[in-house]
Amino acid sequence: EYQTFPGTPRWKKTHLTYRIVSYTSDLPRKKVDDAIKRALMVWSDVTPLRFQRVYTGQADIVIGFARREHGDGYPFDGRGNTLAHAFAPGEGIGGDAHFDDDEKWSDINQDVNLFLVAAHEFGHSLGLAHSNVRGALMYPLYSYQNPQTFRLPADDRRGIQKLY
């Protein structure tokens, strides 16, 4: 069953902005942009949420790649283990998603698939914690699925539709 965070933080609006502030050198920028866009669509496809990209100024969901200590008190740990993290909805760092640039990011099946990890992180950005349903996107185990044929599992859909 899906879970929300304590106090059930959620966005109190359906039009959210996102901004990509830094990139990995593992992939061309266009592939990063595309993976992020499709990962957000996983959630906007099944809710009234809309995501608009902005290029300057502040945004609800700030997205970036970083390594080790990167200013939020949750340093990354080099290759392996933690791949990314995201913050529950809220002001400031709330909603933001960070990706460990010591991982080898990929848009296909080898290494770590950016689309799948980003879709999971944006679940956190929108207010979903971890599910205990094996196979759910928010289940805390990375398992590769073909991004081309990815469908949001029913448990995650129920969870996000409860919130929005």
Ligand code: TQI
């Ligand atoms: N990063 C953890 C995660 O996103 C960080 C984390 C642990 C976390 N508990 C949290 C973030 C609670 C927000 C709220 O779950 S990770 C997976 C999965 C990670 C793990 O790098 O371990 C995915 C990132 F689900 F496969 F285990 C992406 Cl898909």
Ligand code: CA
């Ligand atoms: Ca790591």
Ligand code: ZN
């Ligand atoms: Zn961070």
Ligand code: ZN
């Ligand atoms: Zn998670």
